[in-house]
Amino acid sequence: MNENLSTRYIQIAGVEQTFSTRKGPFVALRSIDLDVAKGEFVTLIGHSGCGKSTLLNLIAGLTRPTQGTLICANREISGPGPDRGVVFQNHSLLPWLTCYENVYLAVERVFAATESRSQLKARTESALAMVGLTPAAQKRPGEISGGMKQRVGIARALSMEPKVLLMDEPFGALDALTRAKLQDELLQIVATTRSTVVMVTHDVDEAVLLSDRIVMMTNGPKATIVM
Secondary structure, three states: OOOOHHHEEEEEEEEEEEEEEOOEEEEEEEEEEEEEEOOOEEEEEOOOOOOHHHHHHHHHOOOOOOEEEEEEOOEEOOOOOOOEEEEOOOOOOOOOOOHHHHHHHHHHHHHOOOOOHHHHHHHHHHHHHHOOOHHHOOOOHHHOOHHHHHHHHHHHHHHOOOOEEEEEOOOOOOOHHHHHHHHHHHHHHHHHHOOEEEEEOOOHHHHHHHOOEEEEEOOOOOEEEOO
8 A cells, every 4th residue: 555644544543442341441452553545445354352343433433542543534533424434234224214214314414404305315316226226215124135224224324425434244144145246236336436445344255355455453452454
């Protein structure tokens, strides 16, 4: 990766995360340093419990580090923001809303202050079309397959036009055929949107297929670049 400072879109420096537990302090992350370039697809891999999801949550702004700094687009990450879209393994859809409404809710939150209702509608439809879900727009989560639910989650994240796409085991619960199809679709979507992506997976083959670079996290824990 080019080490020019201008390419460092996400900068993680000296990050540590300690949680309080009944048995005392638990160190989840220690001395994490990582730069991610604009437009780069980086995958975090490692054994369960090594802190992959913890680090992703820090980049998302869902939690704050005990120590160290996280910067995105030259601004310190102090909380969640529409510049960072998150896709979880469990799609987190609202079951009483249709696929369209689940995506529209995200679009409305980000763009309602500056765009008309017809523009919000167009954004929602475009996001669903991008993941091939236009025919299922009016179905509720309980009426569609697991793979389709995951695509709604991806569409919802992309609908906000995030500069950074954060994905935590997005295909982990899917069958092999659906997983392979969504992996191909993700590569096409990322090529179209030119998003910067940080993904967590335990699947090395998936990491090799999708990533520009793989970051291995040991149970130390410490992040070490292996590819």
